[in-house]
Amino acid sequence: xxxxxxxxxxxxxxxxTSVKIECRSLDFQATTxxxxxxxxxxxxxLMATSxxxxxxxxxxxxxxxxxxxxxxxxxxxxxxVTSAHPEDSSFYICSASGLAxxxxxxxxxxxxxxxx
Amino acid sequence: GQQVMQIPQYQHVQEGEDFxxxxxxxxxxxxxxxxxxxxxxxxxxxxxxxxxxxxxxQKRLTFQFGEAKKNSSLHITATQTTxxxxxxxxxxxxxxxxxxxxxxxP
Numbered sequence: 001x002x003x004x005x006x007x008x009x010x011x012x013x014x015x016x017t018s019v020k021i022e023c024r025s026l027d028f029q030a031t032t033x034x035x036x037x038x039x040x041x042x043x044x045x046l047m048a049t050s051x052x053x054x055x056x057x058x059x060x061x062x063x064x065x066x067x068x069x070x071x072x073x074x075x076x077x078x079x080x081v082t083s084a085h086p087e088d089s090s091f092y093i094c095s096a097s098g099l100a101x102x103x104x105x106x107x108x109x110x111x112x113x114x115x116x
Numbered sequence: 117g118q119q120v121m122q123i124p125q126y127q128h129v130q131e132g133e134d135f136x137x138x139x140x141x142x143x144x145x146x147x148x149x150x151x152x153x154x155x156x157x158x159x160x161x162x163x164x165x166x167x168x169x170x171x172x173x174q175k176r177l178t179f180q181f182g183e184a185k186k187n188s189s190l191h192i193t194a195t196q197t198t199x200x201x202x203x204x205x206x207x208x209x210x211x212x213x214x215x216x217x218x219x220x221x222p
Contacts, residue, residue: 034210043204043214044159093158095210104149105210107158 006108023094030096033077122213137216139205
């Protein structure tokens with residue numbers, strides 16, 4: 001299957017700092033990328049959907065100024081958690097889909113963020 | 117957007133027993149996708165169903181899409197320890213159901 005690389009896999013930061021997470025589709029053009037947040041033993045909560053070259057569409061309750069998403073190319077999307085606080089600690093997962101793949105989502109390995 | 121409900125939330129079975137998880141939507145789904153997430157891992161695509169009444173099989177896994185395209189099920193025959201994980205369904209809008217966590221006792 002297609003490969004999606006997510007980096008970093010784990011980050012520990014101090015409260016108030018910003019953290020950038022990258023999501024790359026390695027072998028296909030991802031017209032759409034999705035960002036999810038997952039709490040322990042819970043489902044994936046869709047945070048936002050980003051289409052290449054346009055502004056991301058955020059889910060209700062997700063602060064767009066807090067979670068900045070950039071999808072500048074067909075292979076890269078970034079999520080920046082600005083001024084992170086302990087309550088932002090979570091598992092963040094990206095996924096990518098493209099027209100060639102029939103809108104199937106291919107997931108990155110996830111990023112575990114811990115804010116001290 | 118579409119909202120999918122998934123039951124049961126947890127299922128613990130003895131190895132060799134069958135397992136079924138159900139996904140229900142309040143609205144008609146254009147398609148439905150199933151994913152599996154192993155403990156500590158990320159979701160992996162299993163299958164996509166598109167047609168009304170569609171049934172697809174992958175070895176011991178059987179996937180069904182309801183006639184009204186509002187529900188779907190995943191059935192595992194004779195579970196094995198390798199089946200352990202959480203099974204999610206997702207509609208076209210990529211919102212996931214709550215998932216069913218399957219544990220298998222050897």
